[in-house]
């Protein structure tokens with residue numbers, strides 16, 4: 001382990017469980033209002049800058065190997081947690 005805390009935040013739990021976002025993580029807009037995204041965001045490559053639960057703007061830190069964001073209400077989310085969970089199954 002690289003010293004990261006475990007994904008125990010409410011935000012991480014929602015993302016890892018595959019919960020439908022309420023707010024878009026790249027735009028902060030209610031998900032049903034989001035129709036067009038730039039290609040990187042649509043592909044999920046962009047750093048999520050808004051909490052998908054409350055739409056609050058998060059503190060985002062970009063590392064060479066990923067990113068880390070934090071909602072002041074719903075906790076932290078780290079790209080490392082997502083990559084572990086989203087390995088291709090093919």
Ligand SMILES: [Zn+2]
Nearest residue numbers: 051054071074
């Ligand atoms: Zn939040």
